[in-house]
Amino acid sequence: MTINVYTDGSCIHNGQPNALAGYGVYFSENDSRNESKKVIGKQSNNTGELTGIIRAIEILENNLKNNEKIAIYTDSEYVIKCLSSYGDKLKRNDWKTSTNKKPPNLELVKKAHGLYNTYKKFIKLNHVDAHTNNTDEHSLGNKGADLLANLAIGNTQCPYSDSIEKDEKVYINIxxxxxxxxxxxxxxxxxxxxxxYYNISLDTHNKEKLNILSKNIQTDKKHKDIDSFFPKNNKELFNIDEDPTESLYEEIRNHRESPVNTTFLPNISSISAKKFENNTSIDSKDKIYIKIPFAKKDQAKGYGARWEPSVKSWYYLPGLKQDNIDKLLKLSK
Known part of the structure; x- marks a missing residue:
C-alpha cells in the first residue's frame, strides 16, 4: 500500500525584507503526522516548498527504511526539479551552476536531493495543479497542505477564493x-x-512593481534590434543550469529561430523585409497571430510563419503570399 503525502510552501511579502514563509505537510484530516510550521532561515516561497518536502520524507523515513512506498504530491515544479534533474546537474558540477556560481537555496536543495535519492526506489514524485477548487483526492490533499502552510504564517485560511478561475491569473510580459x-x-x-503571471491575491505593492516591469518591456522592445530577441547561444538566453525554473523554457527554446536576415524571408513583402533589414521591430498591428502545433513548426516556418518570443506565438505578415497564408491557416486548424 502506498502512503500519499501532500506538501506546500507559502510566503507573504515574498522577496521583501519582511517576508514570512511557512510550510505544510498533509496526510489526511486530523492525521497526527500533519505538520504546519514557519521556515527557519531564508524566508521565501521556494524555501517553504523545499522545507515541506524535506519534512515529508523525514516524517516517513522509518516507513521508507522498511521498504514502504510513498507518493509525494506538490504543486511546485521547482521542488521536483531540485530533487531530480536540476539537483543532479548541480551535484555533478560540485554543487555549482554551469557558470560556477552558488545556486539559490543550496543547503536546502542538497538536503532535499540527498534524502530523495537515498530512498528514490520507494518514492514517487507527482506534480498536482494548485488551487483548482476540485473535489478529487489529490486536489483536496493539495488544499490541505496549502492551508497548513498558510496557517504557519498566520493566515487562518488560504488567501485564495473558493471559486478560483483561470482569469484570476494576471498575465504579464517579463x-x-x-x-x-x-x-x-x-x-x-x-x-x-x-x-x-501573478495571482490577484499578490501583495498590492508587488503587483505595482510587476506591472512597471511589464510596461518597461513593452517600451523597450520598440527600440531594440530584432536580433536581440534571438541570441545565437541558447544557453545565453535560457541558462538552464542557473535556475531550475528556466528549464520550463525548453519548449520555447526549441522554437527559437536563427538571427533574422532577409534570406529567411522569401515570402514577405519588400516593405516588411526592409523593416528587418533596418533592424527595427515590426509593429504588432502588422502581425497576424496564429496557433501552430509544435509538431508542425518546421512546416509553418517553411510557409513564412515566424515565432514571436515576447507573446509566445506564431505570426505571419500581411505581405505573405495568399497560397502560403492558406497553408498556414490549414496547419492552425
Whole structure:
C-alpha cells in the first residue's frame, strides 16, 4: 500500500525584507503526522516548498527504511526539479551552476536531493495543479497542505477564493533580464501558456512593481534590434543550469529561430523585409497571430510563419503570399 503525502510552501511579502514563509505537510484530516510550521532561515516561497518536502520524507523515513512506498504530491515544479534533474546537474558540477556560481537555496536543495535519492526506489514524485477548487483526492490533499502552510504564517485560511478561475491569473510580459526580479516579487511561470503571471491575491505593492516591469518591456522592445530577441547561444538566453525554473523554457527554446536576415524571408513583402533589414521591430498591428502545433513548426516556418518570443506565438505578415497564408491557416486548424 502506498502512503500519499501532500506538501506546500507559502510566503507573504515574498522577496521583501519582511517576508514570512511557512510550510505544510498533509496526510489526511486530523492525521497526527500533519505538520504546519514557519521556515527557519531564508524566508521565501521556494524555501517553504523545499522545507515541506524535506519534512515529508523525514516524517516517513522509518516507513521508507522498511521498504514502504510513498507518493509525494506538490504543486511546485521547482521542488521536483531540485530533487531530480536540476539537483543532479548541480551535484555533478560540485554543487555549482554551469557558470560556477552558488545556486539559490543550496543547503536546502542538497538536503532535499540527498534524502530523495537515498530512498528514490520507494518514492514517487507527482506534480498536482494548485488551487483548482476540485473535489478529487489529490486536489483536496493539495488544499490541505496549502492551508497548513498558510496557517504557519498566520493566515487562518488560504488567501485564495473558493471559486478560483483561470482569469484570476494576471498575465504579464517579463524580459529575460528581469526574470529573477519578477520571481522575487511573486511572479510565476505558466508552463502551458508560456507566459509570466501573478495571482490577484499578490501583495498590492508587488503587483505595482510587476506591472512597471511589464510596461518597461513593452517600451523597450520598440527600440531594440530584432536580433536581440534571438541570441545565437541558447544557453545565453535560457541558462538552464542557473535556475531550475528556466528549464520550463525548453519548449520555447526549441522554437527559437536563427538571427533574422532577409534570406529567411522569401515570402514577405519588400516593405516588411526592409523593416528587418533596418533592424527595427515590426509593429504588432502588422502581425497576424496564429496557433501552430509544435509538431508542425518546421512546416509553418517553411510557409513564412515566424515565432514571436515576447507573446509566445506564431505570426505571419500581411505581405505573405495568399497560397502560403492558406497553408498556414490549414496547419492552425
Amino acid at each position: 524580459s529575460f533580464e528581469n526574470k529573477d526580479k519578477a520571481k522575487e516579487l511573486g511572479a510565476k511561470w505558466d508552463i502551458k501558456k508560456k507566459s509570466w
